[in-house]
Amino acid sequence: MKLIDYIESRRDENLNELKEFLRIPSVSTKSEHKPDIERAAQWVAEKLRTAGLENVEIAQTKMHPLVYGESLHAPGKPTILFYGHYDVQPAEPLDLWTTPAFEPTVRGGSLFGRGTADDKGQVHIHLKAIEALKKTTGQIPLNVKVMIEGEEEIGSVSLWDFVQKNRERLKADALVVSDTSMLARGVPSITYGLRGLNYYQIELTGPAQDLHSGVFGGAVPNPITILAEMIAKLHDKNFRVTVPGFYDRVQTLSRREREALNSLPWKEKDFRKTVGAPGLCGEKGYTIVERLWTRPTLDINGIWGGYMDEGAKTVIPSKAWAKFSTRLVPNQDPAKIAKQVERHIRKLLPKTVTAQFEVLSTGKPWVASYSHPIFQKAINALETGFGKKAVFIREGGSIPFVTQMHDTFKVPCVLLGFGLPDENAHAPDEHIALENYFGGIKAVALFYNQLASQ
């Protein structure tokens, strides 16, 4: 087949081009990387044009620009809106990377570097699939709209505003996203459920300034100790979140779905190996898959205060900080949960400290039916592209935009994940399996081709 042959012939060019993309350290959460963000947006715009898209635009927002392009030369054929992001998580801790985060390197059949799996590698799969369709058929055979944002890792702060302002332009029959994982190596997957995410930060202040722990220890409030005591009260012994009302609106899983999820070819042994901890833990009464995909959680993401350097300093610090987040499931309401969390935390804190509580972002969970015929075409394309049986899964991560699009446009959202759960997204040594990167280009091209042939 001409399309597949063309894609095969471009392996080296495609991989080199992806490495170019990965070398741009487009870390959205750090202001020092603003020039890299701008450079990444320019890079994406150029590649959209190369893929055959038109009306390419770098849309400025209050923070980081969003890149848009389209091809609308297939009247009567379906229109898809593809969404991805060019921003990445910070690479810290840098010393834990085997090769530098922004110097992509192939090792043992995988490409290593920040953004390989989340999400530059997956975005690139779609750009190259579209380009292959254009190059082999002369014209992109369906209507394609592509929107790549630069704020996904910081809560997609401007995206929704852009969508509202461009409602007509963005109209499509389906949303396609590749920012998730396959269930396991050799198991191509479509994700039909995501958790929502609220992210918080708290700053506690006890003494007005740092104090000598000898002179003052034993008679003054220590904000680190108080923060620790507060954190300790956020889970009960069954690992349930103690925030009152937290579970009130959590949807119970149907027996059928529960059975389907628990009988997927998911291996606890592999999961334990990926995690590499001496043991696992989690909410009582649920399997690991259920805990990861269908239960809400509260996770401490960072903590700091006092002396953190070499050796000893006998200080009682004035302040202590924590960053934490809640993963949400249907039908929890992020705004309501944020209020409940703040209320609970303020109640837990003693009067010996003051607290500054901040909600950095909120995002809704999403779960959808996969009865629409587009899902069968996607499954077929995955199975042909990879030569393996494909499955429907849920995932523990969050893509707030999927929820918003689904709620607003009422169109099916097809989440084709080409990462693997052990590929260290958000961690040192992030990577993507080359077989999934190359297989992904084929599967996506086949999927778009099938949509065009209806």
Place this chain on the structure above:
Amino acid sequence: MKLIDYIESRRDENLNELKEFLRIPSVSTKSEHKPDIERAAQWVAEKLRTAGLENVEIAQTKMHPLVYGESLHAPGKPTILFYGHYDVQPAEPLDLWTTPAFEPTVRGGSLFGRGTADDKGQVHIHLKAIEALKKTTGQIPLNVKVMIEGEEEIGSVSLWDFVQKNRERLKADALVVSDTSMLARGVPSITYGLRGLNYYQIELTGPAQDLHSGVFGGAVPNPITILAEMIAKLHDKNFRVTVPGFYDRVQTLSRREREALNSLPWKEKDFRKTVGAPGLCGEKGYTIVERLWTRPTLDINGIWGGYMDEGAKTVIPSKAWAKFSTRLVPNQDPAKIAKQVERHIRKLLPKTVTAQFEVLSTGKPWVASYSHPIFQKAINALETGFGKKAVFIREGGSIPFVTQMHDTFKVPCVLLGFGLPDENAHAPDEHIALENYFGGIKAVALFYNQLASQ
């Protein structure tokens, strides 16, 4: 009086010289400051010579050098050993200093800078008092041995070894130390009790690497949460340390001492103002003064783990750390307490993490009788030098060396403190009141003069 007149005439010279000393960032806990440590030792040696001391030596140790000098030209007169330290605490957090930590500045009657109170300013008081005696009498009228170390802030790791090797040379009738505080402004004080100090660090490891909190949250051990839960269990609701056996050997205060301590001119209002926290806390059943000076404590001095930078990162970290310390009182045994603390902590931790526990230093508490006649001479000198009534107090800080000297040589230890409790030792904006610096030089010169006239 010639001695006092001479000291008065040297005010500007002395202050400028102290500033020179303070400009050397001799932070003992950080290896990058090793050259500054060496420079500070050289500086001290030079000033010992200027003060009229002989056999001045910079003794190398396994870590930071110790400076020694002596004057032994008063046969039949008492011999004192003065001890102090030229190393300082780290200056971090740097952004909380009004003027830079190592650029000493006079403001509102105080000299600001790291080491002003702890302990460079107080060491300088003695050097200038000895120099004044030499310059006004032609010869130092008693036998003086001066030993200034560079490792006090990191547990005086080499000091005891030096003392053991120089037992004969260091023999004295009394040990004099100025590394403590006055009870309050205008209340010259002699300290007869200090707490001991054990300093610990713990590192917890859960997952083998940082994990995405969306993909893994809810099913894996989070070392930050587990560290917080462990810390929360170290105190009960009465603010007592939960380590089994921790209070077993704690000496009960006599009714007489309890009354004496609680009737000192110590003002809770001033203490609250210094601390500046919304409230105070502490062990149930004890007054603030008792908590600070006579009760053992456990203080968290630092905590860190996960993402601590700008914005959000949805990570479950592999590791989390804490630094903490126990202040000890008679008759707690530091080695025994360290073992009890480690055992308790290991018992508190779940099997889902591994822990590396380190004891960075240990140090015994000290309390002594003040019945020896030297204390009356010291009180008299303080009252003359300052023109105020002087008192006997205890302190919450630790000087392990005092305990060791007292235990080994069985000589009286006279702790003349010229700092104030609100002068931010170990914190940003450390300072010393100029009235106490200048008054201190006079009081110490008078004290040494009185000892010589016996």
